[in-house]
Amino acid sequence: MSFDADLIIVGGGLSGLSAGITAVREGINVVLLERGEYSGAKNVSGGRMYIHSLLKLIPDALERAPLERPITKETYYIFCENNRKITFSFEERGKRNSYSVLRAKFDRWLASEAENLGLLISYSTNVYNAYREGGGITLETDKGSLRAPLVIDASGVTSVVFRSLGLRRFTADKWMLGVKEIVKADLQEGQEGEAITIVNAIKGVKGGGFIYTNKDTLSVGFTATFDSLPKGEVPAKDLVEAFRERMGIEGEVLEYSAHAIPYYGYSNLPPLYAKNVIAVGDAGGFLINDGFTIRGMDLAIGSGIIAGIAAKKILESKNYEDTEIYYKMLEESFILKHMKLAYNRFSVINSSLSLYPEILCNILSDMFTVSEERRTLVTDALIILREKGVSLGKVIDDLIKVML
Numbered sequence: 001m002s003f004d005a006d007l008i009i010v011g012g013g014l015s016g017l018s019a020g021i022t023a024v025r026e027g028i029n030v031v032l033l034e035r036g037e038y039s040g041a042k043n044v045s046g047g048r049m050y051i052h053s054l055l056k057l058i059p060d061a062l063e064r065a066p067l068e069r070p071i072t073k074e075t076y077y078i079f080c081e082n083n084r085k086i087t088f089s090f091e092e093r094g095k096r097n098s099y100s101v102l103r104a105k106f107d108r109w110l111a112s113e114a115e116n117l118g119l120l121i122s123y124s125t126n127v128y129n130a131y132r133e134g135g136g137i138t139l140e141t142d143k144g145s146l147r148a149p150l151v152i153d154a155s156g157v158t159s160v161v162f163r164s165l166g167l168r169r170f171t172a173d174k175w176m177l178g179v180k181e182i183v184k185a186d187l188q189e190g191q192e193g194e195a196i197t198i199v200n201a202i203k204g205v206k207g208g209g210f211i212y213t214n215k216d217t218l219s220v221g222f223t224a225t226f227d228s229l230p231k232g233e234v235p236a237k238d239l240v241e242a243f244r245e246r247m248g249i250e251g252e253v254l255e256y257s258a259h260a261i262p263y264y265g266y267s268n269l270p271p272l273y274a275k276n277v278i279a280v281g282d283a284g285g286f287l288i289n290d291g292f293t294i295r296g297m298d299l300a301i302g303s304g305i306i307a308g309i310a311a312k313k314i315l316e317s318k319n320y321e322d323t324e325i326y327y328k329m330l331e332e333s334f335i336l337k338h339m340k341l342a343y344n345r346f347s348v349i350n351s352s353l354s355l356y357p358e359i360l361c362n363i364l365s366d367m368f369t370v371s372e373e374r375r376t377l378v379t380d381a382l383i384i385l386r387e388k389g390v391s392l393g394k395v396i397d398d399l400i401k402v403m404l
Contacts, residue, residue, distance in 0.1 A: 003136055005031040007311050008148040010127050010139065010161055012039040015281025015300035015307075016154030017110045018057055020119040022308025028315060031148075032114075033125040033141065040107030047180070047212045047219035048195055049106075050098045050293070053301035058113065066109050068100040068214040069193030077247075079200040080361035093192060100193050100212040100219065101297075102182070104255075127155070130164035136320065137161070137276045149320040151277045152307050157260045159270075159283035167271050172227035174285075176207060176263045179240040180221035182255035187216055197294070200354055201243050205232040208353075209243045210294070217254065220244050225263055261296070262287045265350070266343040272330065275321035280307045286335060290342035291349055291402070302335050344401035352398065359384055 007023055009016045012034030023030040048071060054061045072095045078086040115121060122143070129140040136149040139161070153161035157175060162168045191213075198209035207224030222243045224232065234242040240256070264270065264285040272284050280286075281300035288295045310326035330336045362384045367377065375383070385392060 003148050004146045005029050005148050006315055007031075007150050007152065008033065008137075008139060008146055009152045009154055011154030011156060011281075011283070012036070012111060012121060012123075013107060013154060013156065013281060013300065014110070014297055015283070015304040016152070017107070017114050017119075018053075018301045018304025019152050019154060019280055019307040019311070020121075020304075021057060021110075021114045021117060022305050023311055024114070024117045024119050026308060026312040028308075028311060030119065030311075031146070032119060032121045033127055033139070033146075034111075034121055034123050035126045037124055038108050039111035039121070039123075040104040047100050047102065047214070047221075048098055048210075048294075048297070049101050050295055050298040051096075053298040053305070057301055057305055062096070066102075066105045068102060068212075069191070070096050071098045071100060071195045071212070072192040073194040075194060075196045077196065077198040077201070078357045078360075079198070080358050084361045084365065086357070086361060086364065098195075100195075100214050102214060102217075102219075127160050130161045132165070132276065149276060150311055150314055150323075152311065153277060153279045153283045154281055154304065155283055157262045157282045157285070159279060161277055162271065162274070162279055162283065165274065165277065167274055167277075173225055174262070174264050174268060176223045176225050176261045177229065177236060177239075177258065178221060178223045178261045179236075179258045180219060180256070181240050181244065181253050182214075183218045183220050183244070183249060184252040184254055185213075185216065185218045187213060189215070198243075198247065200357055201246055202239060203233045205229060205239075206350075206353055209247070211247065211249070218249065218251070220247075220249055223261065226260075265346045266336070266339040267347075269339075273323040273326050275323070278307055278310065278323050278326045280304050286339070288339055288342045288346070289349060290345040295338075299335055299338075302333060303330065306330060306333055306335070344404055348398045348401050355388065355390065356398075359388055359390070 007028050007030040009020050009032040012032055020032045072093050073091040075089040126142045127139050131138055136147055137151045139146045151161055153159050159168045193213040196211040201209045205224040206228040209222045212219040222239045229236045262282050262285040269285045272279050280303040286299035286303055306329045310329055313325050363381055366380050
């Protein structure tokens, strides 16, 4: 059977474009299929990019890419019951490790970089089915069928290629709904940016909120696992609006978007490779939440770069079904190493997202309250843990997980 290209990439987000740029540089005959009218049209993200992967892909990106503000201040809001909250900040001026970004603008720029290198992108092309045929993969699209010996699935958490091949299924506790608004804001020009992480802002749902400062707007969003949405105090369609009101953010809403995002964690990752196919970015479940950083974009770019290099090796071997080299390269990279490192913290956050903040609020409330009776901090903590049904052993075990 003849093929239309050596490699087809499904999805024109960060991972797909990074794979495409790398593949073109490797001399591969590659086609990228993007369902949006342009790259970025269908993308939703929190809006913060750790730039180490981007600089590996495009070394002079800081001089040319449409980045918003360098993030140099981290602020946390932890809400508890009875109108209580904990807040703290850390600031490191001059740091250039991450930037706020607007994906519609950034992805469009990255696509133009890819096209200038020679990547062929077919926009407004929706892939709705995939199956194995004649030693390769046939993709059925609304513009006809395309065939290739190797396909990179960069179509997001719904991973249309892997799903069509029976390699994915929806699990409500492993996917999150992400909703975001871009809000007009009066911000001083030239100042460095801030990332605000908010925990337990909406009662009943497992997730959290974020606020990032752009040049003249705020990215305001909320994420929650699908299985917790029915338990929330507000309907899913009103999540971000309720969150914005609680945070006291006012201004013209310029953009609203909603999207499914992965929430697997290292030990629950779905299949990342199979005969003739490999998965990158959200399609691979690459997201890290370790309590300090919430990351997806650097993992998307990094996995795309690795996929492009792996594709060259697979195509040169002419054994298109043997794609394990991609996984081996992931294991040697920061991607799976960082996901594995973060998993203990991820598991504690996942199981105790509301428990420990409430315990800490109770302890702080007692410490800041003066009455005739006053207990030591240790005694007070042990009493509150007992009231919550939490053993000291569990606390120590979780603390070890967080520290390691």
